[in-house]
Amino acid sequence: MTFRAHHGDLIRHATTDKHKRNAAPFSNARTLFQTGITKRDADPSVKVAETRIAAHIACHSSILTVDHLGELISAISCKELAIHRTKCTAIINHVLGPSMLKDLRNDIGESEYSLIIDESTDITTKKQLCIMVRYPSYMKKKIVTSFLGLVNLPSGTAEAMTQELLKFLEKTELSPRRCVGLATDGCNVMSGVNNSVISRFREINPHIMHIKCICHSLQLCASYAMRGLPKHLEFMISETYRYFSQSTQRQQKYSELYKTINVGEEPLKILQLADTRWMSIAPCITRILEQYEELKLHFQLVKGDDKSYTSEVLSNMYEDSANRAYLAFLQPLVCDVNRVNKLFQGEQCNVSKLLDDLMSLYQSLLQRIMMPRTFPTWDSLMSYEVADDRNLMPLAAVDMGVKFNLEVARSGLHADLVNNIRSHCRQFMLTLLREIRERLPTNVQILKSMACLYPEIVLGLRKPRLGDLSFLPMYEGDVGKLEQQWLKLDTCEWNHKMSNDISEFWMEVFSHKDAAGEQDFKEVGQFALTMLALPVSNAAVERAFSQMNLIKNEVRNRMQQETLENIMHVRAFMSRHGICCNEFIPNQAMLKLFGADIYAKANAESVLNI
Secondary structure, three states: OOOOOOHHHHHHHHOOHHHHHHHHHHOOOOOOOOOOOOOOOOOHHHHHHHHHHHHHHHHHOOHHHHHHHHHHHHHHHOOOOOOOHHHHHHHHHHHHHHHHHHHHHHHHOOOOEEEEEEEEEOOOOOEEEEEEEEEEEOOOOEEEEEEEEEEEOOOOOHHHHHHHHHHHHHHOOOOHHHEEEEEEOOOHHHHOOOOOHHHHHOOOOOOOEEEEOHHHHHHHHHHHHHOOOOOHHHHHHHHHHHHHHOOHHHHHHHHHHHHHHOOOOOOOOOOOOOOOOOOOHHHHHHHHHHOHHHHHHHHHHHOOOOOOHHHHHHHHHHHOHHHHHHHHHHHHHHHHHHHHHHHOOOOOOOHHHHHHHHHHHHHHHHHHHEOOOOOOOHHHHHOOOOOOHHHEOOHHHOOOOHHHHHHHHHHOOOHHHHHHHHHHHHHHHHHHHHHHHHHOHHHHHHHHHHHOOOHHHHOOOOOOOHHHOOOHHHOOOOHHHHHHHHHOHHHOOOOOOOOOOHHHHHHHHHHOEOOOOOEOOHHHHHHHHHHHOOOOOOHHHHHHHHHHHHHOOOOOOOOOHHHHHHHHHHHHHHHHHOOOHHHOOOOHHHHHHOOOHHHHHOOHHHHHOO
16 A cells, blocks of 8 residues: 655544554564664755745645645656645745745844735635835845735724734834834724724824825725716726626627727727726726727617617617717826826835826816916915815816817717716816815825935935925934934935935945944935835735735635745745745755754644645
């Protein structure tokens, strides 16, 4: 009988009567030497190979595949590898994951850091708090954003989230008082004034800066603004996707019609209007307008033959020229909001340009519906009273956009109907403008202060005073010394003053030494890098949730929390160091952890992980 080296299989076999009966003659005190069996020292290269295989599995594959992958590599390399799913899980959980978390903790050191947190549920509907950390890495000489951990939440209350977050920080030996920024979405549990995560966190760290996610805010602004338009527009967009999504026959019929009209060209897929994706309405509207005539003709042809009532409703909607006028008005606006939203999702962004793009969006909206006025500064722009209806332009003077005007002229709609459409469109822009004005002032002040840290500002004639930076109250050191270093910045020649990466400039400032070999700009460099580590959105944590849902999916729904978290630690390590599994070499600290005790630490249910 042949046995494979599966830990769970061997444990189960050891409990059977047959094994106990056959093992009885060998149950005396004879040693390996008395039975003639010799003990061999383990080959160190085998440990390295098995650790690298486990890292590959964590990065790219299901743990179950290692059962065959290990044997295949062993046969090809003629190396006696013995790695199956139990050992692979143990290596990930007790060798790779802890070592890579320790690597992250060592890289943070005693620096100030920012946290990006959000709550979600996995495939088994367990509440999870995902924690990302953003900090200046003096070893890598750049600002790093990385996965820090997953925490199971007993409930979704602010008290539970705060307690679990503080326990996690204590476990990872990160002081809450060194946390300078906390980025969350705008829900009351996270950012409410009285009983929220940020209000409870401020009881421990009063100087922490709260950053509401601009991506979430822009999404909410657009959602509220859509309420000013007829409700059937969203129905038209979403139902067009649903009509085709579940029927291959409908897709094929539409494809044949489209190729007939466009001489063999394949139609692009109609996109889904998703609630969980930021500004998904923008590409949906664009795709429908690109194929509007083909869709209109298709629904005209099928509404009589198709038993679906939806096809008749959609046919009537596509025949209504008013709906096309609404979409022509919406498309440039929502695409512009979507463009700005995407800019804030990047990890390495030019904050100065982000601020310019955000304020340009706001100003362009304001100029289209409000009385003409010049704005010499961003502050004057944000202080303009958009809630006062007396500042509104007359309906006839409101700029609806060239695309809308061309569509109205082409359609020949009645003047009364056009005025009604224009009224709804103005309400959309007005609501969008007022929502942005209400939600973003704090973010604008933070971005404005961060933009002042760019080399062309701090070394130029527009250099602000240190006291003008909104986050100066967070500094707990010697402000006088900080100001002296700030004032002397333009007296030195810097190699990275023209660099596209602002962190390179401030790393050079931090490392600069005087004639005595002392860091003469250490405090101002450290302060600037800490402020640049403030996150501008929650995009990083949303990407972590996407990874989590890819790792623990419907097929692998029995995966334990420990394994999920450590797989994400492995992937974060690879991303942090800019390598993939084929370049990864385990260090001596990892190999030292790789011993027989990894099985003793392993959960008895780890065999169920797939």
